[in-house]
Amino acid sequence: MSIKIFTFTHKKFEIPPDRMYQPLQVGHFGKEDLGYWCDDTGEHISNLNCYYSELTGFYWIWKNYHEDDYIGTCHYRRYLLNRFDKIFTKKEYEELLKEYDMVTTLRVQLNNSYYDGFSANHNIHALDVTGEVIQEKYPEYYPDFVRLVHSNETYFGNILVTSHALFDDYCTWLFSIFFEVQKRINLETGEDDYHKRVFGFISEFLLLVFVTTRKLKVYECKVGMLGEKAETREVKEKLADFFAKKDVVGAKQYFLQTLQHRPDVLMEASDVTGELKLSMQVLATMEQEEKKGLPILLERSCDFAELMKEFTVLNHVVLKARNGIVEEDNIAVLKEKRISTEEIRVAVLMLKGSDEEKERLYSFLEQKITAKEC
Template identity: 30%
Template sequence: MKSEIYVVSHKQTRMPEGKIYYPLQVGPAKETFKGYLRDNTGDNIADRNQNYSELTAQYWVAHNRQADVKGLVHYRRLFSDGGSHFFATVDQKYNHVMNEKQLTKLMDKYDMILPRKRNYYIETSWSHYEHIHHIKDMETTRKVLEEKYPDYVPYFDKCVQRTSAHMFNMFIAKSAIFDEYTDWLMDVLFEVEKRTDITGYTPYEQRIYGFISELLMDVWVEKNEINYTEVPVMFMGKQHWVKKITSFLMRKIKGNPNKDEK
């Protein structure tokens, strides 16, 4: 079984070891980093990276690579060997990255690997999006699903009202599933893009389609009854938890100052 996990990065940085890992460069840099593949070759949407984030890499993998198993992870977030290793140093975490043997064992039993769900506890995925982004864009997404994929709408409504979701646009799957999900996702997002005006959005908000896609993963997985398992994700760097928690609570109290007026 040939497995290829693509580690998406916009800069040259440390990569996990092992022949299953392929550094994949995204973004506008003119030079190609040594040892990296790049998402601006072949069939690609690399020029949309500012708005699609790591999805330009996902599209490239689906349309340009051949393997039995394909995966997408980030240089700062990697699947572990099964443990959380929350208090480990970064160097220690690199010793606990999922290896080929562990991956093969999981893929013998499952069709997809997802991160453990992120739980927001005090708000739903819909309200969380509303507090950070422009909720009209999620409303547009639902409208597109109504028109193009009506069978998915009940799953969408159910998923966005939960307080947890599989986030980060990280997953590993058998090739046919990886490609099928990617084609469906892009079909939805390209239509949303046609109907969306992002004039006045901050650079962060302009990453709109990467954010929307995080909430579409569970919709597709549940509608298609994908046999998946969850694996912990390790953050390969310092996390400023006090700042993150404070920011989360302030958005909950005050809301997003940039959100759309009703």
């Protein structure tokens, strides 16, 4: 069984030592050459990368690469992981693919329906037209499209490993839909680079439609992240600057603007350390402190790294307490830092559960951690 997994990239990276992985520079058309295979040779749509994202790599493989029994795709920072949280070996893929039609990511569980989430963050017209085209060209897929688009699951990342034949079938189906959608919508909408990648976003969901209608046997697994995105690091550095200056208003405005343009920054695939979610919690805490006329926590500590450590410990204590475990050592750490009751309250409110349960947990922790307003 021969397997080739194409690692999509737009920058230099440390290539996995396993020769099964082949770097492919996507969106290479008109860009600097990185010395890898490129998606603008032969038949290609590399020039449409701003709309199709990593799908220009899919198209290049489909049209130009005809070797190997099995084809896979991943990203220079994202790889499928085995049950030991290690990158799969060729032998492991061989065993899985004897039993399964495809290996891909775990499904993302959304807070709302996929349709509502797409509508909130993108131009919903593109998704509506996609449904129309599927109904016309592939009516057997349409019932699953309608049902799933109003459900709360999707795949992400366009990361998969499957037989070359099934990969070709999927690409034939996918691109015949998108090329028709492209004729019916206006791509030149003036949106930023992130929101332009409409086909890249929709394709993540369409993979779920494809495997569902085809009744494929799919092995779903975690995705491992190697390193942190430069964009994520930049957001954290700017927030750290705002915190150091005790500029709460500036930090809020910057973070909201960032989320408007890049709502994906809070996804686990981007926020690998969880520090952007912790930053949201810091901002929410200060908002409550301001409303109640209390000193904001930045008056006590404005170092980003220290705040991240403090809120990590706090969230750990809260989670353990909810499960009936009291960690006296960590509680002592929080007492020493003299955290406010609002820090505790916001941390508790982030948990799932009834209001009554949260109130009991808050009262218990407030008594344990602070005997008076700090």
